[in-house]
Amino acid sequence: MNAAGRAPELAVFGGSFNPPHVAHVLAVAYVLAAEAVERVVVVPTFQHPFQKALAPFDDRLEMCRLAFEDLRRVEVSSLERELGGDSYTVRTLEALHAREPSMSLALCIGADVLAERHLWHRAEQVEELARQIVLGRQGFDSPPGASPPLPQVSSTEIRRRLAASEDVGPLVPLRVRRYIEEHGLYRQA
Secondary structure: OOOOOOOEEEEEEEEOOOOOOOOHHHHHHHHHOOOOEEEEEEEEOOOOOOOOOOOOHHHHHHHHHHHHHHOEEEEEHHHHHHHHHOOOHHHHHHHHHHOOOOOOEEEEEEEHHHHHHHHHOHHHHHHHEEEEEEEEEEOOOOOOOOOOOOOOOHHHHHHHHHHHHOOOOOOOOOOOHHHHHOOOOOOOO
């Protein structure tokens, strides 16, 4: 139990991270600064349930490690690869709860996907397993208590720019940009 008499909390920040960008890093920094969480676990999607095309998992995992390495109390997890198959939030939360039963869970969710929660696999159980930390996004309504809007940065736009050999400068952490260049990722849209 923490000083407030509650179980320590683990924040879960999942996503495709295709590639991870500065708004992802800012979101995690916000959660660490503003929420009473012990740490944040970043969980890249292994296999998108809607068959969305993704860069190889190992590349996205390593880019996440590079993107978040300067933030203390952040762990990048390969959990969804270990679970195998389609990546569903409920399976990830169940697995984290089983591994860390003394921790409460909080799920970081962008305001842009709030309206789609009902489409999630076993959505009711997701809400039972973890409280939600809503991260504001420019251009989307946010409920009271959400973070201030994060910068509008899109992985889709970043991939388009990379495929067109355009600069992604301030949109992608420097170490991630170098990794993308060294490994020839996203050269084709």
